[in-house]
Amino acid sequence: MPIQSHYKKLTLLLVLVTAAIFIAATSAVPVCTDPYKLEYPDYFGNRISIPASNPTTRQGVYLGRMLFYETRLSSSKTISCASCHQQKLAFTDGKAFSAGIDRPTRRNAMSLKNLLWVRNFFWDGRAKGLEAQAKVPLGDPHEMGNYLDRAVKELQKTKLYPGLFREAFGTPVVTADRIAMAIAQFERTLISANSNYDKYLRGQYKPTDHELSGMELFMNSADAGKNIRGASCAQCHGTPKMYMELFHNNGLDSVPKDLGREELTGMPNDRGRFRVVTLRNIALTAPYMHDGRFKNLQQVLDHYNEHIQPSRTLSLSLVNRPNDVGGKSLGLTAGEKSDIISFLNMLTDSTFTNNPKFSDPHLIQK
Structure with missing residues (x-):
């Protein structure tokens, strides 16, 4: 074999080995x-x-x-x-x-x-x-x-x-x-899967009357014609994980200051639409909404009950949902809103917020 050919093969082999080492070193898997x-x-x-x-x-x-x-x-x-x-x-x-x-x-x-x-x-x-x-x-x-x-x-x-x-x-x-x-x-x-609501689903927790009432209102869709009182929350938050992967305009503004999902898609029908969040541990995550405008859960309930702002892209699940015949808004009473908040507090998971597996490991090292 000519010496030049031999060196070419060695050079090629060296390049292949180097490439293999580089790929292995930077492999993502x-x-x-x-x-x-x-x-x-x-x-x-x-x-x-x-x-x-x-x-x-x-x-x-x-x-x-x-x-x-x-x-x-x-x-x-x-x-x-x-x-x-x-x-x-x-x-x-x-x-x-x-x-x-x-x-x-x-x-x-x-x-x-x-x-x-x-x-x-x-x-x-x-x-x-x-x-x-x-x-x-x-x-x-x-x-x-x-x-x-x-x-x-x-x-x-x-x-x-x-x-x-x-x-x-x-x-x-x-x-x-x-x-x-x-x-x-x-x-x-x-x-997060060890709140009182999880324990209730597993038969390990007995809710109070207020929590049970709030749970029923949360899960029910308001239907004045059938005399069913509800808050219609479950339409967006109705799975055990307390959310669905949806994007909604939830009536915060008639003319949204933040275009929301429209910025991403360029579609006018996405104006003012934002991702539905999970309600698990919701009592711990104030302030609420994409701009943090609501300081507490009472203000959130007041918004959905009385202050929905109409717009072209308003979610259909928030249109014409009165609890009272001829009503113009959801129409929950103060007691019903309080019961819903009692249920939302059931979603707090102290096991999650205190789990040492999620804490700062740098503090342990120090």
Whole structure:
């Protein structure tokens, strides 16, 4: 064999080996990891959303938990995912708009729970999947300072993170994709399913009369003709998970200041439409709505009962739903609204808000 031909083959082999090493080092699919057991009740359903490219593993979840609380992902080194999503508040922050790097966020921070069953994230549904969702605040210049690329280099230089990335993904290489994947894995474990309502469904809790009355009103659709009193809440929040993946204009404004989903789709019929949120732990997640305009649940009930604003895109489920014949609004009494709030308080899950598996691991290390 001519020497030149021999060298060409060696060169080609070296290129192929180098390419294989690079692909393995940056591969998105976790290897050498232990499956994480996701536990949830049968009545939640098994139509969960986990991409094959990012299976949930014990090592990936731990890395994601570390990154969820990591302030080095922000340009100021003061903001982490947990800054806007605090466990004690069911992973919200108690503010109408969260504090960003240089200005408040545009919309209210959504609660993070039972995300296994969600496919489109944020108020307008712009992110398809948790991996895409995680990258949005990380790459936003006003939320976390669009610092992701530099954070990758900084984490790579630490003593801690290369080892954690090796355990989760097979190599110590830190990448933006892997950061988002790990955070997504952690967020998929944030399952809330042990409220008094869950215990009631399992036959382990006896509701009070007010809670039972509120539950009935919540589940019933108002029908004055049939003399059925209800709040029609279940039309949007009627599954055991207390939400449906829908986008509605819920009558906040006749002329919406925030176009909502229309900004994403460009369709006029989406004007003022926002994602239906889960009502689990709702008593902990004030203020309410995409702009945090309602400070408490009483104000929310007052809105749906008396202050729906008509518009061309108003959800049909909010049109002509009076409890009284000839009524112009829902027409719930003060006592009925109080009972509904009693039921909503049944959805608080203290096991979830105090679960040590969801807490800041950096505090443990300190």
